[in-house]
Amino acid sequence: MRSRRKRLKIKNILLLLAILLVIAIIIFLLTREKKVYMTNVTNMNIDSVKEELNKYNLDISVKYEYDDNIEKGNIVSQSIPEETEIKEGDKLSLVVSRGKLDLKKLKEDGINELGKVPVMMYHGIVDKKSSETAYTGGNVDRDGYNRTTEAFRKDLDFYYENGYRMIKLTDYINGNIDVPYGKSPIVLTFDDGNVNNIKVTGLDDSGNIIIDKNSAVGILEEYKKKYPDFGVTAIFFIHSGLFQQPEYDEKIMKWLVANGYEIGNHTLGHNNLNNTSTSETQKVVGGMYQKLESILGDKYAKIIALPYGNPTSNKHANYPYVVSGEYDGFKYETLGALRVGWEPEVSSYNKDFNPLYIKRCRAYDNNGKEFDIEMVFRMLKNTRYVSDGEVDRIVTSLSNKNLMNPDIKKEIVYYE
Template sequence: MKKLGIFIIVISGFLFLLYGLGYTDGKSINEKEKEILLNNLVGMRIEEVENYCKKIDIKLEIEYEYSTTVDENIVISQDIASGEIVSSGDVVKVVVSKGNISVSVYQEYKVNELGKVPIMMYHGIVDMKSSDTEYRGGNVDKDGYNRTVEAFRNDLEFYYQKGYRMIKLEDYVNGIIDVELGKSPIILTFDDGNENNFKVLGEENGELIIDPNCAVGVLEEFKKKYPDYGVTATFFVNSGLFGQEEYNDKILKWLVDNGYDIGNHTMTHVDFTKIDINKTKEEVGGLYQILDGIIPNEYVNIIALPFGSPYKSNHDNYSTILNGEFNGKVYQTQAALRVGWEAEVSCFDIEFTPTFLKRIRAYDNGGEEFDIEMNFKILDNNKYISDGDVNTVVALEGDKNKISSNDREVILY
């Protein structure tokens, strides 16, 4: 009798301990017996992992990817860490190596990292239906500098469906193109800091309420819709920033905190052919100083040339646009965008000139005059297509002499 009493106390104590550790969750002890600590699967062969998972009755989800460092059919990573508790019916996801990517894969996907990269130029995104404008295809003005929000949504859907994935302009300038195998990079830019690029409706618990029909509202919608789109854009502002005095600082901070970039579009949207060198310093350096005051070290040292002016990089003011000093502070511009008409060369192309980059005007002109349709038709035959590995430059054997010197591993096929 005494022995039984002690036994009951010990068992109760054990149950209490289990309960305290949160292991029982109200389930019976029998069920608990199926809980085990997950092994380290990394480095195991996938067949071994399959057998192991069968034995402990957990489901396995396998994703394959190419790897230059892990042998074929070996597990690269697991989503539940080793040592974590799993129980019957749980799902563990593993990434398994497909081994080194082979030439046949490059051929299959037509990989070409010397292909062209579209840098899209947008201005205003106007909250209206395309059928309500006087012009075609969602152009709000004659030249299509401003687009309806409906047209903008269509543009984003079109780029995604054609296999484009967004990258940061700054990354492209720095030779970083990180998109999936078989996909192509696209870069979005917005000039002039139009209020409809980032329209604040108010604040709630210290958070900005963003108009879902402004440019950023739509971009955020696509971020949710297509998590693999890599949604980002660079906004080029003047001294008025986004034209919402009470929110301007918060808008800039929100943008850099949420994966967007801010660049320089001069203080007053000046035409560089109409001013002297001193005024050039004020226009460029002044705007950098405004950004320094709000988002120090978090903006990009890239300028979008207002009106695309001075149109040629040997203009007297050009070197001052790139480098100068204003109010005792030195500035340096890493890249400059003009108003162009077609896609740019790859950042690995010998002709790549970051201080004089072309952009595509994002507008509709019935497939003519270098509108979106015409440009993407051309791109179908010459676009950049990624091998999925940010560290290599893969190109056709015949283009060997077109590759600029860079610190990447070059693979020709």
């Protein structure tokens, strides 16, 4: 009996020890499971790796470099080697591939971001066929300031088919030129706020403006659908008459800004700034900015289209007041000023680019002469800006090096 009880006791102790051992093993395994080890992330996409590593709260920094073998957006190298234990807050730096820097291809494709940019000057768009006018091509008047709807549609097709993509004037001025690889930027401008720029025929049930499909904006909206990658936009330079539709003007202006267009200053009274006093200059320039601000808040472009292109010299006594001044306690500063001009302007990365004295091209027909559309685009064939598709990098030929603005803060790549 005694020895049987003793055996039972030993058996129980052994059983207990076995249970304890199992528990110890489980605890060991559980705590061991909590350790995390770095895996090999090279050649994996940076976005998915970041998402995966997110739960470990690492301090991740990313650097981009060109790489001939690793696909763009994939990881080239990692600072923490594979199988190293990682803890919260550990610093991990990753090098991500920008793809191959193929200088030969950039050259072959004619990439040149020091090339020229056409800033097209339009006024009115008149709903007529070009054959119905008494003037050359799509001109509605002798000088071609007004263009037929037929000609305007043709212009847009021509720009698109020749690889031009629209950008905002503000983006051009700020050196924020963002068009796809191999494409060229173009800017459309409209002066004077003609009714036919954006003719409103009424309001719909929700109180939104109904835009005449044959006004300039009606046609631009049509081209937004026709070519979704056209980047459709334009800037409208207006005076105190706004769009000459008092009932709708404020709604029109807000609609334009909300739909990707810009509105700029054409002075209060379409004034000839060759002949105004300096105080009058500040009144008509500053007063118009003030009017734009009263309707749009800060959502207008601080850009002026000089009426009649005057003053024709930026040495004129009024020029400093085109640039900045004060009227009625309202201080203003102009970021860009447009002339009537005749030819394409240099790239905003060119050291000679002066945003306060930008040349425009007249959008008119003259049988391929005197800087009409045909002539301007013929001139652009070998001189135009051709994008590398990356907004933070500038690519051009080494022969253009002396033209580069030294203050540009972007990465610059030259090919020979």
